[in-house]
Amino acid sequence: MQITSDIFLVGGPRESDPGDAAVYLIVSDGNAALVDAGTGQGTKRILKNIRNAGADPRAIAYLFLTHCHYDHTGGANGIRSETGCRIVAHELDAEFLEMGDSEVTAAAWYRASMEPTKVDVKVSGREAVFRVGSKDINFYHAPGHSPGSAVLTARSDGKLVLFGQDVHGPLNESLRSERKDYEKSLEFMLSLEPDILCEGHFGVYAGKDRVRKFIESFL
Numbered sequence: 001m002q003i004t005s006d007i008f009l010v011g012g013p014r015e016s017d018p019g020d021a022a023v024y025l026i027v028s029d030g031n032a033a034l035v036d037a038g039t040g041q042g043t044k045r046i047l048k049n050i051r052n053a054g055a056d057p058r059a060i061a062y063l064f065l066t067h068c069h070y071d072h073t074g075g076a077n078g079i080r081s082e083t084g085c086r087i088v089a090h091e092l093d094a095e096f097l098e099m100g101d102s103e104v105t106a107a108a109w110y111r112a113s114m115e116p117t118k119v120d121v122k123v124s125g126r127e128a129v130f131r132v133g134s135k136d137i138n139f140y141h142a143p144g145h146s147p148g149s150a151v152l153t154a155r156s157d158g159k160l161v162l163f164g165q166d167v168h169g170p171l172n173e174s175l176r177s178e179r180k181d182y183e184k185s186l187e188f189m190l191s192l193e194p195d196i197l198c199e200g201h202f203g204v205y206a207g208k209d210r211v212r213k214f215i216e217s218f219l
């Protein structure tokens with residue numbers, strides 16, 4: 001599914017595997033990046049969808065992981081070995097990925113275990129910027145759902161696109177969620193005034209008003 005001229009939905013329950021959270025592809029000048037990786041059950045279909053979107057999987061420079069949860073990250077190792085990309089995550093969630101912690105990554109909820117996954121680029125602090133083709137992709141620490149949750153933004157067709165994969169939560173003690181942080185992160189996302197929201201489980205919201213209402217509904 002095409003969202004803008006250079007952003008595509010390439011993975012999700014209907015696109016790759018019933019357990020997968022959404023996987024988004026960003027392309028720019030022959031380079032590409034992915035946001036999240038699904039569980040790993042649908043990796044072949046994700047790669048096929050990337051090719052159908054007109055991109056070469058080997059052009060994927062970065063796989064940005066919005067947080068450590070299994071439905072977003074179980075496929076990360078497989079995608080890296082197929083594409084040669086570098087895996088990027090916030091350092092506060094990277095530790096659970098590298099340890100293969102099946103509780104904090106919620107893999108146990110899927111009756112699966114988290115394969116230890118080395119994170120190539122660990123973001124520390126509040127913000128980092130990555131260049132993909134001629135596009136800047138901003139990576140922002142947005143904790144609450146998990147300690148190292150992150151959201152990303154990119155401009156496309158003159159619009160600000162926000163990748164806020166688990167905007168909706170949930171908050172759970174075993175996931176080390178923190179309500180205060182979560183609310184602050186929602187406020188931060190509102191302050192960006194995005195035109196399009198690409199969510200991990202609730203689809204794509206287009207239009208500043210619709211995006212704002214969706215985010216506000218969790219405050």
Ligand SMILES: [Zn+2]
Pocket residue numbers: 067069145166169
């Ligand atoms: Zn999650």
Ligand SMILES: [Zn+2]
Pocket residue numbers: 021069071072165166200201
């Ligand atoms: Zn999720």
